[in-house]
Amino acid sequence: MQSHQLSSGDVIADRRADYARMLEEGGEPEAAAELMEQALELAPAWAAGWYRLATYLEKAGRGEAAIEAYRRTLTLDSEDIFGATLKLALLGDAAIPDRPPSRYVERLFDDYADRFETALVDKLDYSVPQKLAALVASTDRRYECAVDLGCGTGLLGPEIRALAGRLEGFDLSQNMLAKASEKRVYDHLAQADLSLAPDRSGLFDAAAYRRADLVTAADVLMYLGNLESVFSIVGELAAAGADFAFSVEDAGDGEAFHLAPSLRYAHSEAYVTQLLSCHGFEILKIVKTVIRKDGGKPVSGILFLTRKTA
Known part of the structure; x- marks a missing residue:
């Protein structure tokens, strides 16, 4: 269980919840849901418990009951740290939100930080940092200041460190930033929220802010639906002539973006291309490639190398 789900405050409820988890892991979601309901009778205000019940009900094929449990989660957790709104959207009970x-x-990546690299690189064949760095290196430029948006544990940093005089990293998760700091490749690391307007994002602190001639975002934009906020941020951050290299999950043709069962967003090439044009970026290269595996299946992505026009 994650750190936000460890205890209901009731020993018996916790024990039943532990048994429920074991049942679900053993392929018995219906039995897990029944036991979780018993736990919640003892701890009815346990938001994480209602979320876990909802996931068991969903796996058991009881969609309406799952919706009610996700709604109860939201009632008890107004900040929605478990992402119940995303689950409700996938179940057809709510509109797809523009962003999570x-x-x-923040909670997802704070909890994930310690095992992030092992899970992503060793188990999911994650290769975006190397592929994105190769795109950047193809410009044959030496950058004065590079900014790595959504730097996470710093997987991209070592790949582009030699290309930049100064390298700055920003992420929403403090635990991820702590891991990135251990690599000792970033000159500056700070918290920022790419889903907010530029003046609220945390990226433009007068003490640290400088225009960048390289901006990167490796596997970051899939945690946003509507990309207007992040493109506005990059437009403010990037100097004239700056390069912007980033990846998205490929939504194919049709809709601008959609929410996948993984709770990540996929974006269409047409949508991203339109946003780039609106914010003054020309496309230098587009590469379609497999960016990771999910459930043993390849996930298709698009890598973009773009440049801000003067």
């Missing part, structure tokens, strides 16, 4: 709750993303 910031506290959900």
Whole structure:
């Protein structure tokens, strides 16, 4: 269980919840849901418990009951740190949100930081940092100041460190930033929220802010639906002639973006291309590639190398 789900405050409820988890892991979601309901009778205000019940009900094929449990989660957790709104959207009970709750993303990566690299690189064949760095290196430029948005544990930093005189990293998760700091490749690390307007994002502190001639975002934009906020931020951050290299999950043709069962967003090439044009970026290269595995299946992505026009 994650740190936000460890205890209901009731020993018996916790024990039943532990048994429920074991049942679900053993392929018995219906039995897990029944036991979780018993736990929640003892701890009815346990938001994490209602979220876990909802996931068991969903796996058991009881969609309406799952919706009610996700709604109860939201009632008890107004910040939505578990992402119940995303689950409700996938179940057809709510519109697809433009972006996930910031506290959900922050909590997700705070809890994930210690095992992030092992899970992503060793188990999911994650290769975006190397592929994105190769795109950047193809420009044959030496950058004065590079900014790595959504730097996470710093997987991209070592790949582009030699290309930049100064390298700054920003992320929503403090635990991820702590891991990135251990690599000792960033000159500056700070917290920022890419889902907010530029003046509220935390990226433009007068003490640290400088225009960048390289901006990167490796596997970051899939945690946003509507990308207007992040493109506005990059437009403010990037100097004239700056390069912007980033990845998205490929939504294919049609809709601008959609929410996948993974709770990540996929974006269409047409949508991203339109936003780039609106914010003054020309496309230098587009590469379609597999960016990771999910459930043993390849996930298609698009890598963009762009340049801000003068």
